[in-house]
Amino acid sequence: MRSFVEHAQRVVVKVGSSSLTTAAGGLDADRLEALVAAVRPLAGRRLVLVSSGAIAAGLAPLGLARRPRDLATLQAAASVGQSALVHQYAEAFRRSDHQVGQVLLTATDVIRRTHYRNARTALDRLLELGIVPIINENDAVATQEIRFGDNDRLAAIVSHLVSADLLVLLSDVDGVYDANPRLGPASLVRDVRSDADLDGLTVKGTGTAGVGTGGMATKIDAARMAASGGVTTIVTSAALAAAALAGEEVGTVFHPTGPRRASRLLWLQYATAPQGRLHLDAGAVAAVVGRRASLLPAGLTAVDGDFSAGDPVDLVDPSGRPVARGLVAFDAAELPTMLGRGTAELAADLGPSYEREVVHRDDLVLLQPTR
Ligand SMILES: Nc1ncnc2c1ncn2[C@@H]1O[C@H](COP(=O)(O)OP(=O)(O)O)[C@@H](O)[C@H]1O
Numbered sequence: 001m002r003s004f005v006e007h008a009q010r011v012v013v014k015v016g017s018s019s020l021t022t023a024a025g026g027l028d029a030d031r032l033e034a035l036v037a038a039v040r041p042l043a044g045r046r047l048v049l050v051s052s053g054a055i056a057a058g059l060a061p062l063g064l065a066r067r068p069r070d071l072a073t074l075q076a077a078a079s080v081g082q083s084a085l086v087h088q089y090a091e092a093f094r095r096s097d098h099q100v101g102q103v104l105l106t107a108t109d110v111i112r113r114t115h116y117r118n119a120r121t122a123l124d125r126l127l128e129l130g131i132v133p134i135i136n137e138n139d140a141v142a143t144q145e146i147r148f149g150d151n152d153r154l155a156a157i158v159s160h161l162v163s164a165d166l167l168v169l170l171s172d173v174d175g176v177y178d179a180n181p182r183l184g185p186a187s188l189v190r191d192v193r194s195d196a197d198l199d200g201l202t203v204k205g206t207g208t209a210g211v212g213t214g215g216m217a218t219k220i221d222a223a224r225m226a227a228s229g230g231v232t233t234i235v236t237s238a239a240l241a242a243a244a245l246a247g248e249e250v251g252t253v254f255h256p257t258g259p260r261r262a263s264r265l266l267w268l269q270y271a272t273a274p275q276g277r278l279h280l281d282a283g284a285v286a287a288v289v290g291r292r293a294s295l296l297p298a299g300l301t302a303v304d305g306d307f308s309a310g311d312p313v314d315l316v317d318p319s320g321r322p323v324a325r326g327l328v329a330f331d332a333a334e335l336p337t338m339l340g341r342g343t344a345e346l347a348a349d350l351g352p353s354y355e356r357e358v359v360h361r362d363d364l365v366l367l368q369p370t371r
């Protein structure tokens with residue numbers, strides 16, 4: 001028995017569309033039922049379920065043969081499919097007297113500090129009450145620019161949000177292979193302790209009928225993200241979910257590569273699309289990167305992009321290299337008059353609301369080189 005499974009106090013299980021749908025593309029009640037049977041031992045206080053499948057479940061009711069391409073129809077399918085999905089989960093968990101609570105998150109819910117705290121409090125209370133939270137992205141309102149896009153990364157964020165110690169990513173393949181096992185012979189990667197264990201890996205193509213959006217690449221990114229924040233992650237198939245949760249040696253294990261960290265900042269670092277760039281002078285780079293200070297207007301030389309206060313932006317050094325990412329406190333239109341000026345002078349000129357940081361140190365992550 002794997003001890004990290006035995007001792008896990010909170011477990012986030014993510015199931016992909018490919019594990020919940022029939023070959024024809026609709027929601028598969030038998031597979032959903034089998035999944036619920038596998039996770040049931042953790043239900044009530046220990047389990048958070050992140051489930052995809054809303055769009056897949058919405059196709060048949062809307063008379064669509066395949067996943068639509070335009071955002072508005074995807075949103076409609078998700079809206080119809082999400083209620084069918086959660087209804088089926090509620091029925092399946094009710095058989096063991098467990099209640100479910102639907103939680104639909106948008107990227108903003110984990111980026112903005114107040115929203116993040118709010119989501120965390122709601123999930124904590126659901127767990128305290130013994131209710132199984134069933135989480136998905138709020139696809140019916142998510143906009144293209146700022147969305148998770150795939151539930152693998154959403155699950156990694158959620159694992160930090162609820163301070164889980166174990167994340168299990170379930171798909172239709174029993175682990176990460178050195179190449180797509182559907183396309184030819186491949187061998188299973190059993191343990192990932194650092195990025196070096198992923199060297200030479202080929203990740204191409206997704207599973208069943210293109211109903212999901214992730215593919216193995218997003219599972220690997222999500223597992224690395226969770227592990228870098230101290231959450232052990234198992235990637236395996238829905239068919240092996242019960243075995244994985246019983247601590248059997250299945251799937252691919254991503255071992256923690258860093259200490260526990262706040263998930264809001266993890267999201268900022270790994271998965272946010274920056275909405276603009278702030279150009280820093282050398283002194284500001286030294287302050288932000290070297291001393292972990294907030295970014296003040298005095299260190300800004302130029303601004304690109306069309307963003308609003310609260311959006312994620314990249315902070316770039318004088319050679320244009322991104323060195324940090326943060327949530328900017330001003331709209332793009334406000335910044336040009338502020339470049340290179342002291343905060344006291346700005347406050348005297350433009351009013352007291354200008355006497356503050358452009359990016360607060362609590363809203364900043366330093367960017368490490370990615371693979
Ligand atoms: N190196 C690899 N190891 C395992 N699976 C891979 C690899 N490269 C590509 N894949 C494909 O990724 C698929 C899983 O992704 P996907 O269908 O998006 O899952 P889900 O919908 O469950 O999130 C597998 O069925 C497999 O075809």
Ligand SMILES: N[C@@H](CCC(=O)OP(=O)(O)O)C(=O)O
Pocket residue numbers: 015016017018051052053054055056078136137139149150151152211212213214215
């Ligand atoms: N939020 C979308 C799922 C997006 C997604 O990541 O799908 P998958 O790759 O199957 O986990 C839905 O419910 O249809």
